[in-house]
Amino acid sequence: MDNVLEIRDLSVSYTKLNKAVKDVNVDLQKNTVTAIMGPSGCGKSTLLRAINRMHELYPEILTEGEVRLNGQNIFEMNAMNVRRKIGMVFQRPNPFLNMSIFDNVLAGYKLNNIHLSKSEKEEIVEKSLQRVALWDEVKDRMRRRGTFLSGGQQQRLCIARTVALKPEVILMDEPTSALDPVSTNKIEDLIFELREQFSIVIVTHNMSQAARVSDYSMFMYLGELVEFGDTKQMFTTPKDPRTEQYLTGKFS
Numbered sequence: 001m002d003n004v005l006e007i008r009d010l011s012v013s014y015t016k017l018n019k020a021v022k023d024v025n026v027d028l029q030k031n032t033v034t035a036i037m038g039p040s041g042c043g044k045s046t047l048l049r050a051i052n053r054m055h056e057l058y059p060e061i062l063t064e065g066e067v068r069l070n071g072q073n074i075f076e077m078n079a080m081n082v083r084r085k086i087g088m089v090f091q092r093p094n095p096f097l098n099m100s101i102f103d104n105v106l107a108g109y110k111l112n113n114i115h116l117s118k119s120e121k122e123e124i125v126e127k128s129l130q131r132v133a134l135w136d137e138v139k140d141r142m143r144r145r146g147t148f149l150s151g152g153q154q155q156r157l158c159i160a161r162t163v164a165l166k167p168e169v170i171l172m173d174e175p176t177s178a179l180d181p182v183s184t185n186k187i188e189d190l191i192f193e194l195r196e197q198f199s200i201v202i203v204t205h206n207m208s209q210a211a212r213v214s215d216y217s218m219f220m221y222l223g224e225l226v227e228f229g230d231t232k233q234m235f236t237t238p239k240d241p242r243t244e245q246y247l248t249g250k251f252s
C-alpha cells in the first residue's frame with residue numbers, strides 16, 4: 001500500500017478535561033478520496049484541522065500523536081511547508097475579494113514568498129483554472145476581482161488556489177454545504193477527477209455525498225474513529241452498530 005498519510009494516536013484537546021479527538025489511528029492511501037462522517041460535534045473538523053497544523057495558531061489547544069506525510073512527521077516539518085503540501089478548502093468560499101482572479105490563484109505563492117516569472121505565473125494560473133473547470137468561464141476576465149462569480153465558481157476558484165501549489169493532500173471541510181445543487185454536482189465531479197493527481201480528505205454531513213465521491217470512509221463518534229473502510233462496504237455492511245445507527249438515520 002502506498003500511504004500518503006499515516007495518523008498515529010492523534011488526540012486534540014480544547015480543554016484539559018476533554019479530548020475533542022481521541023487516539024485516532026488510520027492510514028490513507030495516495031490518490032484516494034476519504035470521507036469523514038459523523039454527527040455534529042464528533043470531531044470531524046478538529047481532526048481535519050490537526051492534519052495541517054491549524055491548531056498551532058491557538059496555544060491553548062493541545063495536539064498529541066503523529067501525522068506522517070509520506071513518512072515524515074508533519075509536527076517536525078516547517079509549518080508553512082506542511083500547509084503547502086496539505087492544502088485546505090473551507091465550507092464557505094473565501095476568495096480574496098480585493099484581489100483579481102489571476103492573483104487569487106497565485107495567493108499561496110505570495111504568502112510563501114515564492115517568486116515566479118511572468119510566464120510561470122501565467123502557466124500556473126491557466127493550468128489551475130483548467131484543472132477546476134473554471135478557465136473557460138473566466139479567461140477573459142482574469143484581471144477583474146472575483147466578486148461577480150457565483151458561489152460555486154468562487155469555491156472552484158478557492159480549489160484552484162489550493163491546486164496551484166501542487167499539494168500532496170487536499171483537505172475539504174464541507175466544501176458544498178453553502179452551495180446550490182447544481183454547483184454541488186460540479187464540485188463533486190471535480191473531487192472525483194482531482195483524485196487522479198491528489199489525495200483528498202473531505203468532511204461531509206451528507207451521507208449520499210460521501211457515497212458518491214469517496215473511496216474510503218471514516219465514521220467518528222464522540223471524538224473516536226469508530227470505523228474506517230471501503231465506502232461501499234461501510235454503507236452496505238457496517239461493522240460497528242454505531243455506524244449502522246448513523247447510516248440508518250437513528251441519530252444525526
Ligand SMILES: Nc1ncnc2c1ncn2[C@@H]1O[C@H](COP(=O)(O)OP(=O)(O)OP(=O)(O)O)[C@@H](O)[C@H]1O
Nearest residue numbers: 014015020038039040041042043044045046047205
Ligand atoms: N475552538 C473550540 N474551542 C472549544 N471547543 C471546541 C472548539 N472547536 C470545537 N470544539 C468542540 O470540540 C468538539 C468537536 O468539534 P468539531 O467542530 O471538530 O466537530 P464536527 O464533527 O466537525 O462538528 P460539526 O459537524 O457540527 O461541524 C465539539 O464538542 C466542539 O464543541
